[in-house]
Amino acid sequence: MTSDHIHPEPTTFLKKHVFSVDHKVIAKQFLWFGLVWLGIGGIMAMMLRWQLANPGVPVPLFGKLLFPRTSGVIDPASYNTLFTMHGTIMIFLGLTPAMIGALGNWSIPLMIGARDMIFPTLNMLSFWTMVMGGAVGFYSLFVPLGATEAGWTGYPTLSTTVGGVGQGETLWAIAVFLIGASSIMGGINYITTVIRLRCPGMNWMRLPLTVWGLFLTSILNVLFIPVIGSAMILLVLDRVFGTTFYVPASIMSGGTGGDPILYQHLFWIFGHPEVYILILPAWGVVCDLLSFFARKPAFGYRTSVGAMVAVTVLSAVVYGHHMFTTGLSAMLGESFMLLTMIISVPAEVLFFNWLHTLWKGNLRLTTPMLFAMSVIFVFGLGGLTGIYLATIGTDIFLHDTYFVVGHFHLTMAASALFGTFAAVYFWFPKMFGRMMSERLGKLHFWLSFVPLVIVFCIMFISGYAGMPRRYYDHTSTEYLRPLQHLNVATSVAAFLLGAAQLIFVYNFIKSRWWGEPAPQNPWEVGTLDWTTETPVPYYNFKTIPVVQCGPHEFSNPVLGPDTDWIYQTEKLPG
Numbered sequence: 001m002t003s004d005h006i007h008p009e010p011t012t013f014l015k016k017h018v019f020s021v022d023h024k025v026i027a028k029q030f031l032w033f034g035l036v037w038l039g040i041g042g043i044m045a046m047m048l049r050w051q052l053a054n055p056g057v058p059v060p061l062f063g064k065l066l067f068p069r070t071s072g073v074i075d076p077a078s079y080n081t082l083f084t085m086h087g088t089i090m091i092f093l094g095l096t097p098a099m100i101g102a103l104g105n106w107s108i109p110l111m112i113g114a115r116d117m118i119f120p121t122l123n124m125l126s127f128w129t130m131v132m133g134g135a136v137g138f139y140s141l142f143v144p145l146g147a148t149e150a151g152w153t154g155y156p157t158l159s160t161t162v163g164g165v166g167q168g169e170t171l172w173a174i175a176v177f178l179i180g181a182s183s184i185m186g187g188i189n190y191i192t193t194v195i196r197l198r199c200p201g202m203n204w205m206r207l208p209l210t211v212w213g214l215f216l217t218s219i220l221n222v223l224f225i226p227v228i229g230s231a232m233i234l235l236v237l238d239r240v241f242g243t244t245f246y247v248p249a250s251i252m253s254g255g256t257g258g259d260p261i262l263y264q265h266l267f268w269i270f271g272h273p274e275v276y277i278l279i280l281p282a283w284g285v286v287c288d289l290l291s292f293f294a295r296k297p298a299f300g301y302r303t304s305v306g307a308m309v310a311v312t313v314l315s316a317v318v319y320g321h322h323m324f325t326t327g328l329s330a331m332l333g334e335s336f337m338l339l340t341m342i343i344s345v346p347a348e349v350l351f352f353n354w355l356h357t358l359w360k361g362n363l364r365l366t367t368p369m370l371f372a373m374s375v376i377f378v379f380g381l382g383g384l385t386g387i388y389l390a391t392i393g394t395d396i397f398l399h400d401t402y403f404v405v406g407h408f409h410l411t412m413a414a415s416a417l418f419g420t421f422a423a424v425y426f427w428f429p430k431m432f433g434r435m436m437s438e439r440l441g442k443l444h445f446w447l448s449f450v451p452l453v454i455v456f457c458i459m460f461i462s463g464y465a466g467m468p469r470r471y472y473d474h475t476s477t478e479y480l481r482p483l484q485h486l487n488v489a490t491s492v493a494a495f496l497l498g499a500a501q502l503i504f505v506y507n508f509i510k511s512r513w514w515g516e517p518a519p520q521n522p523w524e525v526g527t528l529d530w531t532t533e534t535p536v537p538y539y540n541f542k543t544i545p546v547v548q549c550g551p552h553e554f555s556n557p558v559l560g561p562d563t564d565w566i567y568q569t570e571k572l573p574g
Helices: 013-018 023-053 076-112 120-142 168-196 209-241 260-294 301-317 319-326 330-358 367-390 392-398 402-432 438-464 478-514
Strands: none
Touching (some): 023 402, 076 168, 076 209, 076 402, 209 260, 319 392, 330 392, 367 402, 402 478, 438 478
């Protein structure tokens, strides 16, 4: 089946660049789409930080253009819209297409020795469905009464007509549904491709760990995105057709009605696996890149696979720790607390495997390696602070403070973002046939890593001191005024972090068209994607490769003193 899975070369502009069914073109479409939305979400974050550091002061440069009614000042309603759309954009329209859509489409067929995805047309539809979701979300910013203000979680009753009028919330729910449909299409494609199109010799224990991460993420997508999809359908029915799934029974005539807590269950049944949907691909990339650039086999390959599988399974049964303050029974709360503690064990296995891979390695501190190593630090820091939020006694006091914001940004956002940067810098030469500047890449790394850690570590201090999140102006409350200097310091570091991304934008665009031509295998690694020509032909492989060894054969003594690595298509001597 693998050898016959090939489609004819496209001949028209539309089929080659717009409605392409080639997984490599679709990967690039997802990448550009995700990077643009990450930029939009990042600009929203900068505006949020401006307001928190300078409440009531007009936003410089483009404030009067965006907020003409208030002469450039972010008012409370606009602030709510900004933090709602910031979270939605960064998760659903930024990290999801850039990490899962782009990386998955590019690497899975090439790494398993296939000529394309098993369902090329479905692959194309997946991208354009996500574009539709993004278009609906973007349109919601311009409707009367503006976009949603209910927070990225969309909790009722804030998200029902009781708490939010206008079309913005309805359009938000439709956009999330469309993006979810796109992810389900991609997940089905990824799972089936990995199972059915692996080349001869590519057994499960010879898969690169990047493929493992994407495969497990796809399983979570297929299982749990339908849950958030159903939550969005019920929300639209409540808002448009007057049903009462989420309207509290106590305010309905006759005491009949729904329950807003139902939405929280549906949201977090998806929402906590979503953390791992975004982080599993980054974990896989880190596992591979640490081995590639330490010039050592990945320590504990099988235990790393087992740890990722265990996290995937356990992610389905820990969501309740987001709801400790909703009135869960003590027994149910303690069960979720215990399960959340247990899920940290396989994550620790991965963490120590990474450290063992680095230990006594011949480290090549390239830009992809630096970003991969940074994931270890930010995920470790975020994971340790998660213990306090997994424990009922401390979570009750820290819930809805900036401690939570710091935790989930380090655990999910920063880890996934740095993993995405590592992947972009690593696969850019094969994607575009040119090298990104190492000097600019390392400058981008240090000016991103240091401010990012400062931003979210200050948030831990703010949250521990009692600063609540989602406040428009902390100086309006007497007891929070002594903490305003922390807001200012956080914002200064955040502005530095935002400015550093301009280096990446410049490096990416300049290298795309004017960068140094890339050799076929600039990193000297042995996975199948680096055995192909550069640029990769539409059919990927002239003949389907036959795999003879694993993906991390580095510094093997049987190769002799002059050979540091071999391709997966080569047989180990002896």
